[in-house]
Amino acid sequence: MRIEKIDFDLLFISCTKVHLAKRLHALLVVSGKVRDLFISTRLVNLYSYLGDVSFSRRTFNQIPKKDIYTWNSMISAYVRTGRFHEALYCFHQFSFTSGLQPNFYTFPPVLKACGNLVDGKKIHCQVLKLGFQWDIYVAASLIHMYSRFGFVAVARKLFNEMPVRDIGSWNAMISGLCQNGNATEALDVLNEMRLEGENMDPLTVASLLTVCAQSNDMLSGMLIHLYVIKQGLEFDLLVSNASINMYAKFGCLANALRVFNQMDATDLVSWNSIIAAYEQNDDPKTALGFFNKMQQIGIQPDLLTLLSLASIVAQLADCQKSRSVHGFILRRGWVTENVAIGNAVVDMYAKLGAINSARNVFEELPTRDVISWNTLITGYAQNGLANEAIEVYNTMEECEEIIPNQGTWVSVLPAYSHLGALQQGMKIHGGVIKNNLHMDVFVGTCLIDMYGKCGRLDDAMSLFYQVPRENSVPWNAIISCLGLHGHGEKALKLFEEMLDKAVKPDHVTFVSLLSACSHSGLVEVGKHYFHVMQERYRIKPSYKHYGCMVDLLGRAGHLETAYDFIKSMPIEPDASIWGALLGACRIHGNVKLGKFASDRLFEVDSENIGYYILLSNIYANSGKWEGVDKVRSLARDRGLRKTPGWSSIEINNRVDVFYTGNQTHQKYQEICIELKVMTAKMKSLGYIPDFTFVLQDVEEDEKEEILTSHSERLAIAFGIISTPPRTPIRIFKNLRVCGDCHTATKYISKITEREIIVRDSNRFHHFKDGTCSCGDYW
């Protein structure tokens, strides 16, 4: 008898795969042993442990007279495999058809299923009636279930009243608090537990490390990890996985890697965690390396792996891999199963610039949540398609079941900033207030950016002083706005104020600050802060910082210093760096260095038309027409076409866009008449058209027409005839303001006695009474 039992245990234990279980099952059927309730119940369990719950059910159905063991096994088989609906349905079947009474073993799985679906108050009543409330397993399940629904107080009361507690009860309480984000109280309970002489086990640690990561409590996290090492728990699978995640959230990749490397057994969660760690800390290459290694050792990726992978290929800008990632996800049918994975694919295509593919995937999604919409809006906005972003937002507004959240405002507001659509942006501001999110740091910052970039610096400032300012985000935005408007000194003052308030500046702060210095010609100050950034704040300069420095030195005319600066950079200069030098050469008319810079530039990026135009303008400026021709034909040979320039103006809630030479506007005739009158008045005041940048092979009279048909000229003229006298005019354009338009606009501001504010791709130009506040660089 005893020997036979051991044999069965061995048989069951040795079945580690479904096909082995099936062979054992067949053997048991042949030998007639399957008629034994004892044996068949074990089969029900075996199949569920191997993940195949349908075979559990089939075996279960073939058992003619089921006892309480069999029912309990079937219910927990469903719970084990995550089939919570089926588990509850099975429990109902049991209650109504079996005629049996549930026992202590029945409730924990049932309560777990409730925790994932519906509030289990009714089950709790049944537990009370049967007097099972203080069984430690049942009680832990109740605590867990109530915590899942946020009834932490109920859970806490139950926990406090428990006559006997074990480590499982403490874990249930601590994890309940952790899952509700209540780190402080969780740590309090932990202290109580230690006072009662109970030690943490791997499960306690896993919960606590997770909540430390969420609440950014690095100190407690480290202390717990120290304790882990002291207790010898550091090699535990669960503890290690949770540690990797925590260190990744804190950005300590070295620690995450150390934990991963010292593990003696890893599972899918470990691999997903280390891959996500690198993916989320902007190291897609290493992340991909881990993914490859994981495949080599034969671990199958799951949905979460692919979520990371989609982001990795987007960061690597690898279009080919992106299609295989999409294909893999489609073959597994995961898109229909989970919204998040579909959203990740939309995001991946959008980040790769394949916005149409992103749109197609979005249209095909079986269900869309608010994040799907936010992802698409952000995708359009980040690809420079602000109008499309707004259109998508408007479509979303029509879906009643989708409620905009913080992410929605953060994704759509930059589109209004981009277009300079102040009045429409203000409508969004209204919507934000209605949703009570205007005091949210991120939304507030987008609003600051929107008002700043739409020319309302005062409104941006007053909003800035309303939002919470504990972190750097709003400070960065306002410093950047001040820089754009040419208020370098004020930007510096705000930076000092930020330090006074003990707000820690980050890499973005310094980009804003350095570009503010460069816009206002504050060379020495800029150099000083570039050093402060590295010495005091230990921030490694990125391309953006180097670009700002080259711009700062170059704009101020220190072209050689700028070039020396580039030579001293520890990283290989990219297109943005050479572009900054080229731009400076253009301002100061340095043909030789300009040619050199553009040669380097075309080595790293030969596709950007803007740089060809810059170089051709340098040649044109010094009358070197062969140079102009050469650059132009070079660009033509490479199949590059000039980006069409446009300017927009918002009048009565409507944004009108003008392209250069565009004659289709309904008020075109009136605009022409206004421009003619204006040009005559300007000339009488001493205006001389500057044809430097117009092709030299055009007839004289045509040249002037080209200048007067520049998009900003059209937009300004339209503004003058469509708004009351002396009111300010705000213009937005995608390219830089050209030299002639800059001069002309000064005259126009004097003649019409209007303030004219032009935002170009670089900065703001405030024209007033014949002068421009931005100095004379454009």
Add this chain to the structure above:
DNA sequence: CTAGGGTTAG
């Protein structure tokens, strides 16, 4: 032979 508390997510 049946039970609780745990780690990765856009």
